[in-house]
Amino acid sequence: MVIVLLGPPGAGKGTQCKRIVEKYKLVHLSSGDILRNHRTKETELGKKAAEYMDSGKLVPDQLIIEMMVGAIESAKGNCVLDGFPRTVVQAGELDKELSRKEKKIDAIVDLVIDDGILERRLTGRRSCPACNAIYHIDTLKPKAEGVCDKCGSKLVQRTDDKPQVVKQRLQTYHQQTAAVVGYYADNGRKILDIDAEKSVDEVAALITAKLDGLKAK
Ligand code: ADP
Ligand code: AMP
Numbered sequence: 001m002v003i004v005l006l007g008p009p010g011a012g013k014g015t016q017c018k019r020i021v022e023k024y025k026l027v028h029l030s031s032g033d034i035l036r037n038h039r040t041k042e043t044e045l046g047k048k049a050a051e052y053m054d055s056g057k058l059v060p061d062q063l064i065i066e067m068m069v070g071a072i073e074s075a076k077g078n079c080v081l082d083g084f085p086r087t088v089v090q091a092g093e094l095d096k097e098l099s100r101k102e103k104k105i106d107a108i109v110d111l112v113i114d115d116g117i118l119e120r121r122l123t124g125r126r127s128c129p130a131c132n133a134i135y136h137i138d139t140l141k142p143k144a145e146g147v148c149d150k151c152g153s154k155l156v157q158r159t160d161d162k163p164q165v166v167k168q169r170l171q172t173y174h175q176q177t178a179a180v181v182g183y184y185a186d187n188g189r190k191i192l193d194i195d196a197e198k199s200v201d202e203v204a205a206l207i208t209a210k211l212d213g214l215k216a217k
Pocket of ligand 2 (some may be wrong): 056099
């Protein structure tokens with residue numbers, strides 16, 4: 001099963017993916033997390049991606065497509081894609097890759113949310129660099145301040161969650177990524193719109209209801 005989770009930065013993709021993968025026994029493939037792991041390990045890809053990520057721009061399609069095709073293969077095609085595809089070119093290549101493997105996207109979920117809310121979600125986000133758990137200084141605090149509940153590592157603010165870069169990331173989303181929803185709509189694909197302004201639990205319940213509805217058909 002392949003699920004694609006769309007939505008702007010800060011919409012809650014990572015947060016919701018962690019629940020989806022548990023419930024449906026899928027592998028969470030976050031392109032952002034994979035890139036950050038490359039950067040930590042100082043791989044060639046990590047070095048190439050750094051400048052784009054730190055300025056809120058997209059990493060070139062070719063690098064991302066190669067990386068994600070490999071990740072989907074490792075997950076044996078049972079995955080939730082978070083942060084990929086982010087351009088129409090990536091969406092087209094994903095379709096081609098899946099059809100080569102006689103697979104297809106089973107569900108496309110779009111987290112719909114106003115930009116005004118996203119800035120606070122992103123600048124208040126705190127992340128665990130070790131296990132990728134996600135917190136927020138107002139809404140999803142860890143039990144001990146600055147420490148990951150799950151693995152005890154020190155939480156960090158991602159460099160691209162600073163206000164200047166957040167503005168650029170939202171602009172990048174509107175200029176390059178929002179069109180991915182249009183790509184799927186133009187290709188007659190059903191898009192499950194979710195109101196992502198609600199609480200984490202409410203959003204999770206909405207997603208589950210829609211995915212269970214698809215499975216029941
Ligand atoms: P994305 O993966 O789409 O960039 P995240 O899942 O990392 O987004 O969420 C961004 C921030 O918003 C995090 O700090 C997270 O704790 C918080 N968050 C996620 N979903 C909600 C929600 N429904 N209500 C309030 N805060 C949320
Ligand atoms: P994220 O963790 O999803 O917010 O992604 C962090 C950053 O990684 C983005 O701002 C981009 O620079 C880069 N990135 C992640 N996914 C992609 C993608 N599919 N295409 C291009 N760049 C990406």
